[in-house]
Amino acid sequence: MNDIDLANERALRARRSVVDMAAGEVGCHLGGSMSVLDILVAAYAVAAARPGTEVVLSKGHAAAALYAVLHQIGVIEEDPAPRYGLAGEPYTGHPGPKVPGVRFPTGSLGHGAAYAAGWALSRRLLGEPGGAIAVVGDGELQEGLIWETLQVVQAKRISGLTLVVDVNGGQNDGYVSDISPLTDLPARFAAFGFEVVETDGHDIEKLMDALVPGERPRVVLAATVKAKGVPAAEGRASSHYVKITPARARQWKAAMV
Amino acid sequence: MLSGRDAYKDELTALAAGDERIICLEADLGGPKHPFAEKHPGRFLNLGIAEGAAVDIAVGLASAGLRPFLSTFAAFGTWRAAESVKLGLGYLGAPVVLVCPYGGVSGGWFGPTHHSLEDLAVARSLPGLRIAVPCGEAETREVIRAAAAADRPCYVRLARNETYDAPFAPAGHGEVGWVTPAGDGTTTCLVSVGEKPAQLCGRAAEQDPRLAHAHLCWVDDESLALAAGELAAGARRLVVVEEHREAGGVAAALALLLPQHEVRAVNAGPSWPSEGGGHDDILTALGLTVPAVLAAAVPAPRTSQGGIT
Numbered sequence: 298m299n300d301i302d303l304a305n306e307r308a309l310r311a312r313r314s315v316v317d318m319a320a321g322e323v324g325c326h327l328g329g330s331m332s333v334l335d336i337l338v339a340a341y342a343v344a345a346a347r348p349g350t351e352v353v354l355s356k357g358h359a360a361a362a363l364y365a366v367l368h369q370i371g372v373i374e375e376d377p378a379p380r381y382g383l384a385g386e387p388y389t390g391h392p393g394p395k396v397p398g399v400r401f402p403t404g405s406l407g408h409g410a411a412y413a414a415g416w417a418l419s420r421r422l423l424g425e426p427g428g429a430i431a432v433v434g435d436g437e438l439q440e441g442l443i444w445e446t447l448q449v450v451q452a453k454r455i456s457g458l459t460l461v462v463d464v465n466g467g468q469n470d471g472y473v474s475d476i477s478p479l480t481d482l483p484a485r486f487a488a489f490g491f492e493v494v495e496t497d498g499h500d501i502e503k504l505m506d507a508l509v510p511g512e513r514p515r516v517v518l519a520a521t522v523k524a525k526g527v528p529a530a531e532g533r534a535s536s537h538y539v540k541i542t543p544a545r546a547r548q549w550k551a552a553m554v
Numbered sequence: 555m556l557s558g559r560d561a562y563k564d565e566l567t568a569l570a571a572g573d574e575r576i577i578c579l580e581a582d583l584g585g586p587k588h589p590f591a592e593k594h595p596g597r598f599l600n601l602g603i604a605e606g607a608a609v610d611i612a613v614g615l616a617s618a619g620l621r622p623f624l625s626t627f628a629a630f631g632t633w634r635a636a637e638s639v640k641l642g643l644g645y646l647g648a649p650v651v652l653v654c655p656y657g658g659v660s661g662g663w664f665g666p667t668h669h670s671l672e673d674l675a676v677a678r679s680l681p682g683l684r685i686a687v688p689c690g691e692a693e694t695r696e697v698i699r700a701a702a703a704a705d706r707p708c709y710v711r712l713a714r715n716e717t718y719d720a721p722f723a724p725a726g727h728g729e730v731g732w733v734t735p736a737g738d739g740t741t742t743c744l745v746s747v748g749e750k751p752a753q754l755c756g757r758a759a760e761q762d763p764r765l766a767h768a769h770l771c772w773v774d775d776e777s778l779a780l781a782a783g784e785l786a787a788g789a790r791r792l793v794v795v796e797e798h799r800e801a802g803g804v805a806a807a808l809a810l811l812l813p814q815h816e817v818r819a820v821n822a823g824p825s826w827p828s829e830g831g832g833h834d835d836i837l838t839a840l841g842l843t844v845p846a847v848l849a850a851a852v853p854a855p856r857t858s859q860g861g862i863t
Contacts, residue, residue, distance in 0.1 A: 394646060400617055402645050405637060411607045412642075415614015422577060422597065422620060429614075445607040452602055 324540025349427020355409025428457025436468030675802020736788025
């Protein structure tokens with residue numbers, strides 16, 4: 298099995314795990330977890346090949362996808378799905394540093410991008426290799442802290458930072474285009490000095506190519522589908538947070554190929 | 555003699571010569587010709603007017619093993635960046651040192667946007683932070699050294715440009731700074747927090763020699779728990795004088811720590827001082843005066859019902 302096939306296999310298994318979490322006691326943020334999942338698989342694959350590279354899931358509500366992917370790549374040994382959201386377990390609805398492989402607490406939107414910028418800057422100051430891949434949501438771009446951070450990244454030329462935007466078009470209360478549309482994102486990021494790459498956010502091979510850092514800070518605008526992999530929910534804003542029955546979970550998983 | 559603000563810059567510049575991990579971050583309020591920038595340009599970054607991002611970026615640096623010191627005015631470092639401080643320095647416990655001049659009303663005529671009478675409430679609400687309000691050059695230097703040596707998050711509140719000759723040994727580890735020692739446990743002890751309160755208490759104690767005077771530099775709960783025992787052993791009544799609101803202040807904390815003692819508060823009260831003037835003028839407008847300290851130090855006469863008038 299080559300690297301891409303392995304990554305796709307991991308993504309499929311992780312998707313099934315997210316469905317299991319949606320069928321757990323508390324449900325989960327299914328839509329955004331499924332949209333970002335391939336991005337996370339690609340990001341960790343790129344980071345594994347580049348020592349000193351930190352992956353930060355800034356859209357922390359997609360914790361289910363993060364735990365599932367970290368389990369698939371062996372960072373979390375136990376299966377997090379039956380433990381998600383339960384008392385005494387570290388697998389909270391937004392990730393924190395008690396979870397293996399998680400360095401920063403995220404979920405309050407915008408902070409992860411800034412932590413990642415700090416980490417990337419640390420590589421330069423320490424004279425060590427690596428950088429940071431921050432994964433943000435498109436709705437998250439409504440946070441002022443994101444743009445404050447971009448300003449600092451541009452001013453201080455933090456070239457080791459790659460920002461991946463999971464452009465799934467949805468947010469908690471509906472569609473981004475209805476609530477606070479994000480016009481002309483490529484031009485906005487270009488104006489902050491970022492190299493802009495647009496790609497299919499569910500093509501892991503293309504994502505892995507896009508995530509290899511360059512000379513300038515980079516943004517990867519990854520076009521994704523909310524709830525990708527669950528046809529009954531794909532593209533629907535209502536998939537943002539989902540709690541399903543175990544029978545429905547079996548149905549959804551069986552349909553995944 | 556240097557102000558606390560300048561002592562911070564000077565001390566950190568000296569410390570960085572022996573500690574490669576130290577990084578100096580500013581958010582456009584460090585002033586020109588910053589000594590750290592001149593001595594260690596590769597480790598000095600003015601991140602611009604971006605306090606929230608600055609705290610988060612400092613957290614990222616700290617998590618990578620560096621020791622960032624980030625400075626901006628107290629009102630912005632605590633309130634503008636409050637959530638970043640909560641998550642990064644509180645929840646995560648990243649060893650970032652947030653050094654904030656313009657504490658209290660040292661900003662004077664700059665007005666309420668630049669006053670900070672609520673910063674300690676923010677910092678003190680976050681478990682794990684060490685919090686210092688040093689008085690004068692020597693104590694500021696001691697606090698910066700202690701902060702650099704500890705792998706812990708820390709908030710340091712400074713004032714503006716005035717200099718202070720502090721009449722007590724600098725506190726590096728939470729000691730009580732005794733200006734006038736308390737006696738046999740029956741006396742009234744003034745407890746000052748910060749530079750101007752230390753001055754007010756000093757003048758009050760000159761006028762009433764029966765009053766003891768203790769200065770507190772470290773005011774996080776961990777430090778106050780240690781100080782409370784020492785204060786309680788020497789005095790029956792404590793009069794806490796602080797340039798801060800009542801909520802989240804030191805008097806309230808000591809009252810909870812010492813339920814058998816009488817703890818009184820002289821603080822900034824509830825008003826928003828929105829007229830010009832210097833630091834002392836604003837303090838007077840707030841009622842932080844020597845007569846107010848003396849009034850609080852005198853036991854109130856009891857009514858026939860046993861209450862306090």
